[in-house]
Amino acid sequence: MEIRHLRTLRELRDRGSVTAVAAALHLSASAVSQQLAALQRGFEVPLTEPRGRMLGLTPAGERLAAASDDVIEAMSRAEQAVTGFRAEPGERVSVTAFHSAALAWFPELIATSIADPDGPSVRCRDEDVSISEFVGLAADHDIVIAHRPPASEPWPANRVVAIPVLEEPIAIALRRDHPLAERDTVGLAELTGETWVAAHEGFALEPLIVQALAASEGRRIEITHRVNEFNVVAAVIARTGAVGLLPLHTGLARAFRDEVVLRPIRDVTVMRHIDVLARPEAMTREAVRTIVARIIEIAQRSSGEVAAR
Structure with missing residues (x-):
């Protein structure tokens, strides 16, 4: 086995297609296929299999790709043992x-x-x-x-x-003139009937709004707007008085600190x-x-x- 062939197999696992592997390794798709074929010749069991128009790894291929991680790391450590005593200036x-x-x-x-x-x-x-x-x-x-x-x-x-x-706490974001903005903490029961801005489905903050909903004990929380970019969330809250969840340490840009406040949620711990x-x-x-x-x-x-x- 050659390490370049193992690297190609691992890239197929991580990137999912020969085309993506070719782009990442600066090779032609034909060259990638040739490397995979050369690796396959060393094994009796198939390492890859067609999946529609794509090529995927078999269970044996997955196991070899996992072992390749260790081989590639070991080779990198060996190289660093010689060249990596310190970071090169400007590396x-x-x-x-x-x-x-x-x-x-x-x-x-x-x-x-x-x-x-x-x-x-x-x-x-x-x-x-x-x-x-x-x-x-x-x-x-x-x-x-x-x-x-x-x-x-x-x-x-x-x-x-x-x-x-x-571990970053997630807080309730309110416009500064919101009646609850003067509180040190805000309970979910106090947000009944508010219009919410929440993250897109599948993104990291979206499950947290689901957690908040579960903790609301059946009280109505209406998610009206789906926005991932926190500056947009803050701008919507500042202009409309909607409410949302924002990370306590990284979620509020300096430009909005005069208009939007963050308050811990009193009845549930929400974090990321x-x-x-x-x-x-x-x-x-x-x-x-x-x-x-x-x-x-x-x-x-x-x-x-x-x-x-």
Whole structure:
């Protein structure tokens, strides 16, 4: 077996099509198929199978792809043992994050990188994806800042390393002149009849509104508007007096702090996990570990500043 063939098999598992693998590895679709065929010649059991017009992994292929993760990580560690005593000046590290984390942390992360010319150089990109798609982003980025509700399945340990960053409370967002805005906390029973703005179905905050609904003990909560981008949520609340859920530390941009207030929910604890995800071989690089540490430091410091306000 050649490691490039194992890498191709793993990419097929993670990306789902020969075309996507070819684009990621900068190969032709024919070259990808040839590599998979070369790998197959070493095994009697089939590693792939057609699924309509697509090519998928058989159970044996899935097991070999999982073993490939360990092989690729080990090879990366071997390379770093020789070359990775320190991060190379200006070594690029790509970071992607969901919108609110990007808004809260990217400016400081980029500024820190600029101020440290001898350290790694970050390349940042925001992504608005559903919970199930965060793991896939690790195939294209060194670091993925992801979020999920507590009741969701943990990130798959066979595909990514998951490093906790924050457990972020979710609060009720109200226009500043709302009668409940003067309260220290707000009960769901007090929001009966309000018009709600909630996240799209399938995205990380959407299950939290479902949790809030379940805790409302049958009281009517009408979800009228579905908006993922928190700046839009805040703008709608500021203009119309609707209510919604926003993360306590990252959900409210500075531009809306005079118009919108966040209040803890009194009768239920609603929160989300924020984690850094990376492929195991990415974490063997000193530059990646340096940027992960910076992200955690920035996140924890900024959340402390928000709590102190």
